[in-house]
Every structure is written in structure tokens, then in C-alpha cells.
Amino acid sequence: MRSAVRLLLPLAATGLCVGLVAAPASAATATTAAETWKWGPTASSDYKGWASGSVRSSSSGLRIAGDLYDAGGARTCSWVTIKWLTDHGRYRTATFRNCSQSTPRAFRVNAGYMLLAKARVCRGTATRVTGRCSRWERVWTQGG
Incomplete structure (x- = not known):
């Protein structure tokens, strides 16, 4: 024993x-802990609309969030378009509008697992983009 x-x-x-x-x-x-990357500001070509924000990692991929500002006159709006490339090789887009000069509009996109993301800010009316767009600016890229 x-x-x-x-x-x-x-x-x-x-x-x-x-x-x-x-x-x-x-x-x-x-x-x-979740990682966060800042982006912006990205401004329209007439500088009357701009957006900035962050990309944050989560358990289900990446989330793009930000604020869209409008400093144009009456009856004009600012638009932001977020375009991202998924890990399956497809582009997806999301567009948001702000017609209020007094308050920014918060926006959020659950992009999932992506390879890159870009943003563009344009001017327009309450129903559509009419022009004065910025160039596509990189928000986030895999690997830096």
C-alpha cells in the first residue's frame, strides 16, 4: 500500500x-478588452458636412460608429456613406443623413468580419445626394 x-x-x-x-x-x-480605432474627420468638398468616429472590435466582428454633422443652410443635408469589404469578398454600403444644423446624428454599422472600410461625406437634399462629395477615405484596413 x-x-x-x-x-x-x-x-x-x-x-x-x-x-x-x-x-x-x-x-x-x-x-x-475590445480594441478601438479612431477615424476622421472626413468633410464634404464644400466643408459644410463632416463625419468622424471609431471602429470597435466585438465578439461578432467590427462595428463602425460615428457622428455626422451638418453646417449647411436651410433645406440642405449632409450624407455619409460607409462602404466595407466583407471577408467573403463582397462590398456592402450603409448611408445616413443629417438635416439638423443644431445636433449631430449618431450612426452605427455592424460590419462583421471585414477586410477594409471607407467613408465618404456628401451634400444633398432631404431625399437624395446632390454632389459636393469628399473622396473615399480609409476608415479601417485589416493589418494596418
Whole structure:
């Protein structure tokens, strides 16, 4: 009986040590913080509309968020278009409008797993873009 205990005791101690070493590593991966990248400001060609924001990582991919500002006159609006390339090789777009000169409009796009994202700010009416667009500016790119 004593010989069996002498044989099993070192194995039990080794198993205990392995368990103690592995526990902190798994706990560290469970508390990984989300990363955030800032972008903007991106302005329309007449500088009366602009947008800025951030890209944030989450458990379901990436989220593009920001604020769209309008400094134009009456009956004009600012538009922002977000275009991103999915990990399946397809482009997706989302467009948002702000016709209020007093408050910015917050927008958010759940882009999922993407390879790159671009933004463009344009001027227009309450129903459509009429021109005065900025060039496409990079918001986020995989790998830097």
C-alpha cells in the first residue's frame, strides 16, 4: 500500500502544478478588452458636412460608429456613406443623413468580419445626394 502511495504522490503533485499554471492563461483570454480605432474627420468638398468616429472590435466582428454633422443652410443635408469589404469578398454600403444644423446624428454599422472600410461625406437634399462629395477615405484596413 505504501509503495502505491509513493508512486501516485509525484503524479498527483505534477497534475496539480499543471492545473495551477493553466488556470491563469485561460482566465486572461476570457477578459480580453475590445480594441478601438479612431477615424476622421472626413468633410464634404464644400466643408459644410463632416463625419468622424471609431471602429470597435466585438465578439461578432467590427462595428463602425460615428457622428455626422451638418453646417449647411436651410433645406440642405449632409450624407455619409460607409462602404466595407466583407471577408467573403463582397462590398456592402450603409448611408445616413443629417438635416439638423443644431445636433449631430449618431450612426452605427455592424460590419462583421471585414477586410477594409471607407467613408465618404456628401451634400444633398432631404431625399437624395446632390454632389459636393469628399473622396473615399480609409476608415479601417485589416493589418494596418
